[in-house]
Amino acid sequence: MANEPANRAAFDIQAGYCIAMDAPITARVCTALADALDRDSETGRRVLDWSGEPVADALALRLVGGLHALHRAGVDPALSAEFSGAETDPSCVSATLKATLVAQDAALLPWLDGPPQTNEAARSAGMMTGILHLAERYGPRFEVLEIGSSAGLNLLIDRYRFDLGGVNVGPSASPVTIHPEWRGAPPPGAPVEIESTRGVDIQPVDVADPVAAARLEAYVWVDAVERQARLATAIAMVREGGVDLVEGDAADWVEAQLAEPQPKGVTRVLMHSVVWQYLPPASRERIRVAMDTAGARATAERRLGWVMMEPNRDLHRHEVRVRGWPGERAMELVALTHAHGAWVEGLSAPYETRDYVMRRGAYEKN
Structure with a gap:
């Protein structure tokens, strides 16, 4: 069942992961998206109406991947200013992302179809x-x-x-x-x-x-x-x-x-x-x-x-x-x-011998 607040929150959660992994630009984009997402584009509607588990589904990284691809293609100087780190003002970043979600709706929508291929x-x-x-x-x-x-x-x-x-x-x-x-x-x-x-x-x-x-x-x-x-x-x-x-x-x-x-x-x-x-x-x-x-x-x-x-x-x-x-x-x-x-x-022995679970707090996903 879709949960718009949880879907928005997934972007803030991902921003926290990015900060922890020394990725401030990507964190800033994720934080801004939590605010910028609206129903003016099919991409925005699909994200806000996401019916899966947005963190486990890496929902934020699906959309960020599409935006990064647009930056790499040089389609919008304002978007590239955000991804280069030149633009850091939160209100400006949010406004640019709002506009990009509408202007590049058709290009961004397919990025939601599957999980990120982060082959590191x-x-x-x-x-x-x-x-x-x-x-x-x-x-x-x-x-x-x-x-x-x-x-x-x-x-x-x-x-x-x-x-x-x-x-x-x-x-x-x-x-x-x-x-x-x-x-x-x-x-x-x-x-x-x-x-x-x-x-x-x-x-x-x-x-x-x-x-x-x-x-x-x-x-x-x-x-x-x-x-x-x-x-x-x-x-x-x-x-x-x-x-x-x-x-x-x-x-x-x-x-x-x-x-x-x-x-x-x-x-x-x-x-x-x-x-x-x-x-x-x-x-x-x-x-x-x-x-x-x-x-x-x-x-x-x-x-x-x-x-x-x-x-x-x-x-x-x-x-x-x-x-x-x-x-x-x-x-x-x-x-x-x-x-x-x-x-x-x-780590050193004796090792923990518990089967893997993704989360140990609010819920566990086996």
């Missing part, structure tokens, strides 16, 4: 941290399965170089080095050999298409200059070397992949980042059941792992959780991380 290569730092914990437990050899792969940038996890608190992983000659600020305990210094990566997305992004690549770039916040440069390099890597990425339903694909033969001595790992909230509850349950069932079959020669980097919306942080089979160990919280991988905080 640096998020792989959190997932590699989880893999290092599994490598310490099970040995170096892995095959990686990823759901919600978007453009497949994190399927390049075997081609990136990582410096994680002084623990180095990956090819030294890689054009992309992921080197987040490291806090807390370092990850295990275990060797990692990723033998294959495969991924699925309900609507994969083909970065060979310039229009699709431009859309991906629009989802990177205008404040994040380093992320924009890293994205460009990662896109070039995908174009040059390709990735094994297919279109499909996450639950269907996981069930099929887990049924495939597994090489001896290899740990098969399911990984995902900022995906769980977008899956229907039935799909999440099917994936849980599929992993538990496959885990029950796991042996010392054919292991199974699960690495997730998903948001804790109450605490403005993301959590890296790891589970492995064989064994009865529960999902363990091994690290905290910035949403876009700017920093990682390694």
